[in-house]
Every structure is written in structure tokens, then in C-alpha cells.
Amino acid sequence: ERMVCESAAKIRKERPPGFDRKPGGAFPPRVQEAIMNYRLQQLLEGHEPNYILPFLWQHGEEEGVIREEMARVHEAGIGAVCVEARPHPDFLGPKWWSDLDVIMDEARKRGMKVWLLDDDHFPTGHAAGKVMEAPEELHRLFLGERYIDTLGPAAGASLLLDTLLLTGLRPTYSTVDYAQGRNKLVSVVAVRRDPSDGTLLGECVDLTEKVHEGVLYWDIPEGHWRVFVISENKKDGSKAQEDYLNPLDRESVRILLDTVYEAVYERYKADFGHTFAGFFSDEPGFYNDKTTFNFESRPGKPGVSLPWSREMPALLEQELGEDYRKHLYLLWHDAGEQSKIVRYTYMNIVSKLYGENFCDQIGEWCRARGVEYIGHVLEDNNVHARLGCGAGHFYRSLWGQDMSGLDVVLWQIVPGFDELSFRTTSGETDSEFFHYGLAKLGASLGHIDPKKQGRTMCEVYGAYGWTEGLKLMKWITDHMLVRGVNYFVPHSFTQRAYPDPDCPPHLYAGGKNPQYRYYKHLNRYMNRISHLLSGGRHVATASVLYHAEAEWSGEAMYFHKPVKELMRRQIDCDVLPIDVLLHSAKVEDSKLRVHREDYECLIVPFAEALPAAMLRRLAEFADQGIPVRFVEGLPLRSSEGQDVSAELACLAEHRSVKRVALNELAPDLTAEGYYDVRAS
Numbered sequence: 001e002r003m004v005c006e007s008a009a010k011i012r013k014e015r016p017p018g019f020d021r022k023p024g025g026a027f028p029p030r031v032q033e034a035i036m037n038y039r040l041q042q043l044l045e046g047h048e049p050n051y052i053l054p055f056l057w058q059h060g061e062e063e064g065v066i067r068e069e070m071a072r073v074h075e076a077g078i079g080a081v082c083v084e085a086r087p088h089p090d091f092l093g094p095k096w097w098s099d100l101d102v103i104m105d106e107a108r109k110r111g112m113k114v115w116l117l118d119d120d121h122f123p124t125g126h127a128a129g130k131v132m133e134a135p136e137e138l139h140r141l142f143l144g145e146r147y148i149d150t151l152g153p154a155a156g157a158s159l160l161l162d163t164l165l166l167t168g169l170r171p172t173y174s175t176v177d178y179a180q181g182r183n184k185l186v187s188v189v190a191v192r193r194d195p196s197d198g199t200l201l202g203e204c205v206d207l208t209e210k211v212h213e214g215v216l217y218w219d220i221p222e223g224h225w226r227v228f229v230i231s232e233n234k235k236d237g238s239k240a241q242e243d244y245l246n247p248l249d250r251e252s253v254r255i256l257l258d259t260v261y262e263a264v265y266e267r268y269k270a271d272f273g274h275t276f277a278g279f280f281s282d283e284p285g286f287y288n289d290k291t292t293f294n295f296e297s298r299p300g301k302p303g304v305s306l307p308w309s310r311e312m313p314a315l316l317e318q319e320l321g322e323d324y325r326k327h328l329y330l331l332w333h334d335a336g337e338q339s340k341i342v343r344y345t346y347m348n349i350v351s352k353l354y355g356e357n358f359c360d361q362i363g364e365w366c367r368a369r370g371v372e373y374i375g376h377v378l379e380d381n382n383v384h385a386r387l388g389c390g391a392g393h394f395y396r397s398l399w400g401q402d403m404s405g406l407d408v409v410l411w412q413i414v415p416g417f418d419e420l421s422f423r424t425t426s427g428e429t430d431s432e433f434f435h436y437g438l439a440k441l442g443a444s445l446g447h448i449d450p451k452k453q454g455r456t457m458c459e460v461y462g463a464y465g466w467t468e469g470l471k472l473m474k475w476i477t478d479h480m481l482v483r484g485v486n487y488f489v490p491h492s493f494t495q496r497a498y499p500d501p502d503c504p505p506h507l508y509a510g511g512k513n514p515q516y517r518y519y520k521h522l523n524r525y526m527n528r529i530s531h532l533l534s535g536g537r538h539v540a541t542a543s544v545l546y547h548a549e550a551e552w553s554g555e556a557m558y559f560h561k562p563v564k565e566l567m568r569r570q571i572d573c574d575v576l577p578i579d580v581l582l583h584s585a586k587v588e589d590s591k592l593r594v595h596r597e598d599y600e601c602l603i604v605p606f607a608e609a610l611p612a613a614m615l616r617r618l619a620e621f622a623d624q625g626i627p628v629r630f631v632e633g634l635p636l637r638s639s640e641g642q643d644v645s646a647e648l649a650c651l652a653e654h655r656s657v658k659r660v661a662l663n664e665l666a667p668d669l670t671a672e673g674y675y676d677v678r679a680s
Contacts, residue, residue, distance in 0.1 A: 002045055021570025032499055033309045037537075045527050050079025051530035053115050053277075054491055055459075055492035056103070056508065057324060058088040059592055063102050065081065069495045070106035072508045075514070080113035082280050082489055082659055087502065092128055092263060104268065114372070118260050118362075123283040123389075124375070125244040127256040127332040132243050136234075138252040140244055142305035143312075144183065144233040145332050149193075161188065162214025164229045179277030184232040186313075188216060191335070193224040206326045209399065225587075228329040233305055240601055241287040247358040247391075248309035248350060250287075265369060269329060278402070280489075281375035282431030284358065285397075286350075289388040293426060295381040297388025298332045299343040299552075306331060307350050307387065315353075316610060319640075337641065341556045344639040347552040349351040351392030361398030362589040374457055376405035378579045379438055380412065381430040382558060385548035393548045395577040403487060404446035406438055407459035408476060409503075413438075415475055425463075435479075437560025443484025444574040445501035447538050448594045455487055463503040470515050470522055477526055484538060486530040541674050542566055542573040542591055543599040547607070549578055553639035554608030560605050562631050562665055569666035570677040574599065578614050587624040600674050601627040603665065612638040615647040622656040627674070630659050 037541035042048050054073065058066075073081055083103060085091045098114075107114045120128045131139060146164045150157070155567070165182045188211055193201040209229070210217050216227070235242055245251040253504035261279065268276045286307045289297040297304060316324045320342065330339040331346055359373075363409060366373040378395045384397075391397035398404060411424045418435040421428040439458070446456035458480050461473055477488070490507060494500045498512040508516050544563055559575050566573050580594055591598040602621060604610075608616075622628050634651055638644040651657050660668050669675060 006397075017162050018538055034186070039531060043531060046524075048527050048531040050113070051486060051534070052078045052488050052525050053080035053082045053113070054078060054086050054490040054492065055086050055462075056081040057086065057492055057496070057502070058096075059493045059494075059496050060089050060097055060099065061495045062097075066099060066102045066494050067106055069508065070103060070110070070112075073112045073305060073493055073517075074112060074506070075520070076100060077214065077520040077527065079111070080109070080277065081113065082117060082297050084117040084282075084492070086117070086121045087496075088120075092260070097267065101660065102270065104482060107275050108271075112275070114271075114275055115277050115280050116264060118256065118279045118281055118375075122226060123285065123287070123607065124281040125241075125247065125256070125284050125287075127245050127259045129243065129244050130255055130259045131252070133241075134255050137310065138246065138249060138255065138554045139234060139308070140242060140252075140676040141249075141308040141384055142233045143186070143308040143328070143331070144231050144305040145329060146231075147226045147329075148229070150220060150225050150227060151223075152225065154220040155223045157218055157220045159216040159218065159227060160214065160229050161185075161216050161229050162212060165214070165231055170192060183234065185211065186232055187328055188227065188229055189326055190218070190220075190225045190327055191333075192327065193226055195224050198224075200333055202335045202338070206323065208325065228333075230325070230328045232308060243257050245288065245306075245381045246309055247284060247286065248353040250357040250361060253358050253361055257362065261362070269384065276371060278366055278372035281359075281362070281363070281373070281401075283376065283378050283389070283407075285378055285389045285391045286354075287389055287670070288470040289639070291388075293380075293385040293389050295386070295388065295390075297383075297390070299346055300334070300339070302332055304332075304373070304387075306346070309353060309606075310515075311353065312349065315349045330623055340552075341346070343639045344549065344552040344609075344611075347387075348391060348549070350387075351396050354391050355393070355396035358400075360396055360400035363402065365403070367555045372402035374401055374403045374405055376407050376457070376459065377440075379406055379441065380405045380426070382433055384441070387553055393577070395546065395579065396446055398445060399449060402451055402455075403451070404442045404444075404452055404456040405458070406442035406456070406485075407462070407491075408434070408438070408480075408491075409459065409462035409464070411464055413476060413479060417474075423506075432556065434565035437558070439480055439483035439485055440560070440563055440567075440573070441575055443538075444576065446484065446486075447574055447597050448580055450595055454536070454538065456485045457487035457489060458485045459489040459491055461505065464505065466504050467629070468505050470518060474522055474525075477522065478532070480616045481526075481529050481533065484533070486528070488526060489554040492652055519560070537596050538574075539676075540574050540597065540599060541676055542571055542574040542601050542603055542669065543576045543594075544573050544603045545581070545605060545606055546575050546577040549611055549614070549639060550605070550607030553610065556607045557605035557631060559605055561662060562605055565662060565666045566603075566669075569670060569675070570679050571666060571669055571675050572605070576602075578611060582613055582617055587621065590625050592621065601629060603629045606630070608634040609637045609639045610635045611649075612640055612644050615644050615651070619647050619650045619654070622651065622654045625656060627672070628654075628657045629665065630657065631662050631665060634658055 119126050137248045178596055188207045192201045192204045245255050288307050289304050327342050330342040363373040377391040378389045384394040410426055412434045413424045417431045421431055443456045446452045446454055496507045498510045547556050547559045584592045
């Protein structure tokens with residue numbers, strides 16, 4: 001294999017005539033043939049690499065039990081484990097290190113790899129409880145709002161705001177029992193209301209400078225007014241997450257690195273990049289909503305505090321101007337187009353901060369020490385582009401990792417329920433998203449980020465219960481394989497005695513799982529197909545625009561709506577974020593090139609608004625001959641409120657641009673030759 005790779009590298013360097021005749025810088029036919037023949041030989045001899053790293057839950061069992069479970073994992077045809085400390089009673093304590101030493105010893109003997117979930121429990125971000133011991137400025141911050149309704153004219157009026165800044169205040173009750181301190185005042189603004197229906201009219205008065213020692217002194221003009229008090233809070237978010245790090249703050253994220261990552265590195269430094277493969281973050285996110293798993297959490301939801309950090313004021317001022325505080329109430333309340341502009345600006349900032357300070361920082365730490373960083377955020381029911389348990393933007397939240405990642409648990413994907421919702425323990429599924437969007441979202445990131453090397457990991461099988469057997473596992477595996485997933489984290493192996501009630505099925509279950517004896521056949525199949533589907537170049541006809549920025553800006557169509565139409569007509573596609581289209585995509589040979597991918601057309605799901613730079617970029621793509629298809633119509637404005645009338649007019653009349661109904665998208669592309677396979 002090394003000889004083949006060295007030969008290929010030499011040929012690439014020499015670049016003989018005809019080398020670039022195929023997009024993506026593909027190897028010449030003789031090298032392609034040598035590589036594939038070698039891979040096939042590996043498979044026929046049963047020597048393919050490992051693509052499986054199941055969760056191995058730790059509870060503090062005896063050494064013999066741990067060694068037995070490692071043996072059973074290896075016996076099942078698996079070459080790695082991902083160790084989870086969630087149920088362990090002594091994470092980072094003597095018993096924890098003793099147990100991890102046993103796992104590492106078994107892995108060295110068996111030639112296995114060890115990955116480690118990076119916190120004491122799910123979701124990542126607790127930093128083993130060390131956040132509350134850190135300096136106060138590194139604790140979580142939230143932006144909160146409360147308001148008072150009042151009526152004018154009232155000269156010489158005064159309004160008591162101090163009680164609204166008390167942490168833990170319950171309205172109409174005494175503050176004595178509930179006050180735990182005061183939040184920091186950010187701004188006070190009054191907005192005129194329509195006396196007929198209470199609608200906010202947009203006339204806004206900044207009163208921040210009129211607040212003295214907790215009291216607002218104001219000559220109230222005639223009319224009905226709502227006085228908004230915006231504050232920087234420490235305890236107004238989800239109570240389950242107050243002791244978590246702030247993912248928007250680089251130094252706060254360092255607490256996790258210093259507590260967990262550095263400790264593991266100190267003990268297993270010699271194994272890094274060898275037996276110790278890397279770290280796994282499990283579902284980190286904002287978790288700012290008291291209803292922790294409300295997948296609808298986003299700006300505009302009343303009463304919910306929003307993620308905040310020390311950098312936010314300067315960044316908002318840069319984007320919205322010096323009087324940005326005057327507009328902060330619009331993050332919760334509607335007042336026309338300006339509300340959408342402010343919400344887009346806020347989401348754009350926080351999602352970038354999350355990516356840079358959390359994921360990118362951890363990934364850089366790992367790569368500097370020869371290991372990799374993997375994991376996934378919550379994607380459920382479209383929360384991948386939202387707040388709450390989401391991280392704001394799927395691509396930004398995972399760009400710093402070395403594999404793309406996703407998960408399927410809790411009956412999120414069920415055969416036959418690809419359109420109708422399915423009732424699970426966590427609510428109703430958006431089945432179209434789970435069936436047609438989720439895996440394509442993950443695999444697309446694996447294709448377009450060079451450091452991911454075409455690798456997409458999926459956590460599978462978890463919490464389906466003992467109803468799930470090998471037939472359903474095989475079906476879920478195939479669902480992922482054909483969409484480009486090529487690394488798997490089965491959920492899970494547990495060392496607790498059967499029956500462990502914690503999220504079954506368990507793959508060995510102390511020998512009580514009657515299908516364990518056949519489980520190795522599924523794993524060998526999974527490894528073989530993953531190996532054949534790895535290391536090559538994915539080929540897709542179409543690209544589809546990721547909808548996050550559009551959703552922040554107004555009415556928007558989910559990206560998976562057009563993806564579903566394409567997949568049902570055998571037209572393959574990748575989902576591309578705006579960041580990539582703006583900064584690394586280019587047009588070559590009349591195709592849209594991103595990394596080693598090239599696409600014949602670009603599809604834009606309906607969006608009321610898109611960023612101005614993206615609208616200009618779409619016009620440039622059209623000028624360069626890329627067919628652009630707007631599903632159900634063109635945007636009406638820019639996300640930032642900039643004048644883009646010229647760009648929209650250009651797109652509306654351009655020969656390379658077409659508006660197409662959703663149900664006509666696939667037939668239209670097929671009629672114009674943008675397809676690879678036609679099925680009856």
C-alpha cells in the first residue's frame with residue numbers, strides 16, 4: 001500500500017499530460033486500478049482496516065469484567081472502542097485511571113484503538129465540574145429581557161427596574177427569598193404600542209442613561225409604551241446547564257482542555273497517535289432554553305435567555321452600529337423587517353464564535369499532539385441551525401473536527417416512516433429530515449472539508465430498545481452507507497450486569513444478547529463496505545444550499561426538501577454552506593468546484609432573504625455559466641438590510657437562472673441532462 005501511495009504521489013508531482021483530464025485531480029487510470037486492486041485484495045484476505053468504534057460504558061467494574069468486555073468487542077470483529085465515563089463514579093479519580101489503564105493495556109495487546117468521550121457526562125461542556133471553580137468571568141453568560149407596560153403622559157414618572165435585575169425573581173412574589181444577586185444592566189428602551197391591539201410600532205426611545213441606582217426617571221410621552229430591560233445574566237438559562245462552560249468564550253473552553261484533555265495527555269502521551277486515537281465530544285451546544293430539548297428554540301421565542309459572551313457587545317456594535325443596544329429587544333419581539341435583520345446578525349455572530357472558540361480550538365489542540373477530534377452536535381428536527389440544544393450552524397459547529405459526525409438514536413429513523421412522523425420517547429420526528437436530510441448533511445461536510453478526508457462518522461443503534469435486532473441494525477447501516485457515512489459508533493457495549501436499563505440494546509450484555517454470536521457478521525460487512533467507500537472521490541450532479549442563514553433571516557425552506565426530490569430521482573447531491581460558497585468554491589470547466597467535489601448545478605431552497613454577499617456570489621456563478629435553480633422563487637431582500645436590488649434584478653433575468661416549483665425540480669434537472677442514472 002505504501003508503494004502504491006508513493007507512486008501516486010510521484011505521479012501527482014510530475015503531473016504528466018492528461019493527468020488533470022478528470023475533475024478533482026484524479027489519479028491516472030493505472031494508479032486508480034492499482035489502488036482498487038489492492039483494496040479488493042485486502043477485503044478478500046480479511047485484512048481491511050477498522051471503521052467501527054463502539055461506545056464502551058464504564059461504571060467502575062472490576063478489572064476482570066473490563067478485560068472480558070474488551071475481549072468480546074474484539075471478538076465481534078471491531079478494532080476500536082470509544083470509552084464513555086458518563087456512568088462512572090470517579091471520573092479523573094484513581095479508580096477511573098485504573099480502569100482506563102486496563103482498557104489501554106487490552107487495546108495495546110490486541111492492536112486496537114482507544115477513543116475517549118471528553119467529559120464526565122453528556123453533553124460535553126461540564127468540564128468534570130470545574131467550571132464553577134473557575135474565575136467568575138469564565139462562567140456562562142446569557143442575555144435576558146423583561147419589560148414593564150406603562151401609559152403616558154406622565155411627567156416626572158419613575159419606574160423601579162432594580163427588581164427586574166434580581167437573579168431568580170418570581171413575579172408578584174417577595175424578592176427576599178428568591179434574589180441571589182443582580183444581573184448587569186445592558187440597556188433600557190421604550191417602544192410605542194398600538195392602542196388597538198398592542199402591536200409594537202417601532203418608535204423606540206433609548207432610556208439607558210436615565211437609569212440611576214435601579215430606578216428609571218422618565219417623562220412618559222402620551223400613549224402606550226413597553227419598557228424593555230435587557231440584562232447580562234448568569235442564571236437565567238437552562239438550570240441544567242448553569243455549571244457548564246461558555247462555548248462562546250475561548251478561555252472558558254480552555255477549562256475543558258485543561259481539566260480533561262491535558263490530564264489524559266499527561267498520562268498517555270506515548271500512546272497519542274498510536275493506541276490512543278483521539279477525543280469525542282457528545283452533543284455540545286448552547287442549551288440556553290429552560291425546555292432543554294425544545295427543538296424550536298431560536299431568537300423570537302419569548303422569555304428565553306440567549307447565549308452571550310464578553311465579545312458580543314463589540315461584535316454587535318460592529319455590525320449594527322453604535323446604537324445596537326437600542327435594537328436588542330428585537331431578539332424577542334417582532335417589529336417588522338428590522339427584527340429579522342437583528343436576529344440574523346445575532347445568530348451569525350454566535351454561531352461563528354461557537355465554531356472558533358469551541359470546536360476549532362479543541363481540534364487544533366488535538367492535531368498538535370498527533371490525535372484526532374470527532375463527535376457530533378444535536379441535529380434533531382432541524383435544531384442543527386438553532387439555539388437551545390443546538391449549536392447554531394451544523395457546518396460551523398463541526399468544521400474544527402477531523403471527521404464529520406451525526407447520530408441516529410431513539411427511533412429517529414424507522415423503515416417506512418420517511419414522510420409521516422413517528423412518535424418517540426422525545427416527541428414527534430420530522431421524518432423527512434431524518435430520512436432525507438441528516439445523513440446527507442453529515443456526508444456533505446465530510447466531502448468538502450479537506451481535513452476530514454471524506455470521513456463521516458455516525459453514532460447508530462442507540463436507545464432503540466431490545467426490539468431492535470440485527471435486521472434493523474443492518475437496514476440502518478445500509479441507509480447510512482449509501483448516503484456516504486463510512487465510520488460507525490455502535491451504541492453500545494456496557495459492562496453492567498444484564499439487564500442494564502440504560503438505553504438498550506447492548507451488544508454483548510454479559511452474554512445475554514442472543515444475537516451477539518452473529519453480530520460479528522454485521523461488523524465485518526460494515527468494515528468491508530466502508531473500506532470500499534473510503535479514500536475515493538465522491539461524484540454528485542447537484543449542490544444544494546444549506547438553509548441556516550435563510551432561516552435566521554425570515555421565511556425559508558429546509559434544505560432537505562429539495563434533497564428529498566433529488567434522491568427520489570437518483571440525482572445525487574451535496575449540501576453546501578454559504579461560508580464555503582463564499583470563500584473556497586470556484587468555477588472550473590463549467591462546474592462548481594469545492595475541494596475535490598464538482599457539481600453541475602446549484603439549487604437554492606426558497607429564502608425570503610439571503611446575505612448580500614451570497615446574492616452577489618450567486619450572480620457571479622450565473623455569469624460563469626453555473627445553472628442556478630431557485631426553488632419556489634427568488635429572495636426578496638438581503639439578510640442584513642443592504643440594497644441588493646441590482647443583484648436580484650440580474651438573477652431574475654439571467655439566462656443561467658431559473659425559478660422552479662419543488663415538485664418540478666427533479667424532472668427539470670433530468671430534462672436538461674443534469675443526472676447520472678435514470679430509473680423507471
